[in-house]
Amino acid sequence: MKCVKKSPTESDCRNGEGFQKLARMKLPDINWLNQSMNIKECYAECLKNCSCRAYADLNEGGGISGCMMWFTNLIDMKECSDRFTWGQDIFIRVPASELVNDSSKKKRIKIIASVSTTSGILIFGLAFWKVWKKRKNKGDEEVQTLIVLQSKKEDTEVPLFPLATVATATNNFSKANMIGEGGFGPVYKGNLSDGQEIAVKRLSKQSGQGLEEFKNEVAIIGKLQHRNLVALIGSCAEGDERILIYEYMPNKSLDYFIFDRERRKLLSWKKRFEIIIGIARGLLYLHQDSKLQIVHRDLKTSNILLDSELNPKISDFGLARIFKNDAKEVNTKRVVGTYGYMSPEYATDGTISLKSDVFSLGVLLLEIISGRRNRGFHHLDHHHNLIGHAWLLWNDGRALELMDRYLEDSFIESQVKRCIQVGLLCAQKFPESRPDISSVVFMLANEDVVLPRPREPGFFTERGFSTDTSSSKDKSLTGNYLSVTIEEGR
Template sequence: MAFSDSDHEETKGTTKMMAGLIIATAILVVVGVLVITYYIRRSHRNIEARENGSSDERQIEDVELPSFELDLISNATSNFSSNNKLGEGGFGPVYKGTLPDGKEIAVKRLSRSSGQGIAEFRNEVALIAKLQHRNLVKLLGCCIQGEEKMLIYEYMPNKSLDFFIFDHTRRNLLDWPRRFHIICGIARGLVYLHQDSRLRIIHRDLKASNVLLDSEMNPKISDFGMARTFGGEQFEGNTNRVVGTYGYMAPEYAIDGQFSIKSDVFSFGILLLEIISGKKNKGFYHLNNSLNLIGHAWRLWKEGNLSELIDSFVQDSCTLSEVLRCIHISLLCVQQHPKDRPNMSSVVLMLVSETAMVNPKEPGFLVDKKSLEASSSSKPESSSTNELSLSVLEPR
């Protein structure tokens, strides 16, 4: 009987031991599978990153763009120090760097969390590497190593146009002759993109922050990540992904995704109004009439009081007839319908000569803040005449 109890206890212990071994083995198998899966996925990501890097490098070689080593760029920017950071856009941060020979550069580094991505990176490389014009920023090369993707530009010591014209102190440094010089330079750069370059290029994101200024305050159009090219006799296109900056977008592009050289003309017209007035189109509402900048300019045109639009900092240095002519041109550029807007070669001609100009019609995106507030109210109201051409839109 004692032997039987002992045998039973031994059998029971053996069963527990086997169960423990089975559980431990199962846990080890699960852990092993997870570890193997992790390393396989990481290996695939590394292979994909290398393949993408190789593909990108091959595309860079196709446009014969110089390549910079990552160590060189890292040293030039003090390991991308925050002290060297110039700013940040949709693409990612931009850093100032100094090469061993003393040459200053601007490094545009693709952010992993960027709303833009590798497609925009490739697009900018493919486009701007082939463009040569004094009013376009010069791309010196790129750096592609692993997940790092960077564009290397000539350094613009005076930053961007918005740094001056929208600052109450710094805009005093831009008298009218300098502003007019900048206006003409931007216009000539757009003529090159639309007409004189090998491919017709639509910038799609022309704005004050994308106009850089060199040491002599010469303007250079930058940021071609959103640009599109046309060949042959193609003049317009459509997209389901509207990109750009609210406040500069043409009505047909913001609403229907239709873009053309005339959508760039609209953006130029907005930029021209901003340079003249020192005010941003987006967020501007005149205290007396609650109109945005386009609406305010249109009202002053109808009242014959355009001088009120001119920035007070340039009134003493300007030739009034020249400024009024620029306002006239800006209103022609922001017309509701693309067919009513001039092309950029005509704009350049109007800027530098006394050629006759047609009178503008009511502009597009002319917004009355009071009308918008009334329309958003839940109370029904009778219809009335106002100067609201289009409701406010946000880009998708």
């Protein structure tokens, strides 16, 4: 189903056009998205751009809103049947002479806006081919449009690098410059002409992270500045290439150290405690202190990068979600993230909230203290994961047994116990029981504060016995654990 607008002349646009509302429609694929604009701003932005074919309000529930625009032919659009509750209003650009209010003319516009599904397999096939080719050839234009318009609206600039510049910086993406590889593609070390070291994340064509995640990461992290967040230096989108350029982190990621038998010795308790505080402060900025309220959705050890002094920086915002209008939680039908760090309510019901990140932080604390992975953890006496093991030890008054044995010469007992208790408070089963991130930072930094007793953690169920104790089979979108995307039809 396709809506083809009559090609407007400049004089037509100047002489006035308007928008005809089509109610409860299945919308075509989005050309451009800005989550910071309301519907009135969306209307004004589309009206002044003669190339804008249509606009609509992004409404995902829980106070989430924004602006969607289309600059190409509107493909695969139809009116929703009365049997279904889904469907959104879309506003189609039409000449002023065609702006009508009577129902008969509205019906005529709807007929013009769609091609009957009975048109035949040939028309469907041609439309599908045309959409595929258009996306393939113009994907880079869509990304650049997003970045430029985001910059104008939000006073934020994310520089666009020519592909040739990135290729030169990485010695044409040579294997010698490769410093890592995950499910999204390889990461290269590079040097710009001014000598600045960079990390280049080149998304593979088979990547689980597609155009939407790429645009999301550029749009979000470009607005954020904090010492515990990795800085996005720029991006590149030419042809099929999708490239993100970050500040270079010489000590890789946190999992590179704490899960390695030798490198974990380099992280004393003092340094691990500093890393814990740094992660918590970075999350506090995302949740409360930045101009955007952001849920990261994939907080894990491989997404905590370490600079030259082993200071932590939260990275990888491809799955992050902006919360607006003081929304407390949002339900989504697309569950993305990493098992082992995902909160129970998100994994089972698709409910996202700030407390989802708090749960992930609790898992991180227990992993940093123990040097063990939550997912794939095995114990001779039970079949609980690391969270369950920590809970059992806490109830038995043996919490210090969770601690990595390499910390025995450097730990401060009160700090270790406090961090374990805070980790268990963060990992509690029900989100309303978990503290918010400001309370977490306060509890970690103040030893005189009396902490509440943790309740049962999430996923406190013994697993079935497995003889496979290897965690090396777990993979993720960034190279460590299994990341899952569960999609359901609308």
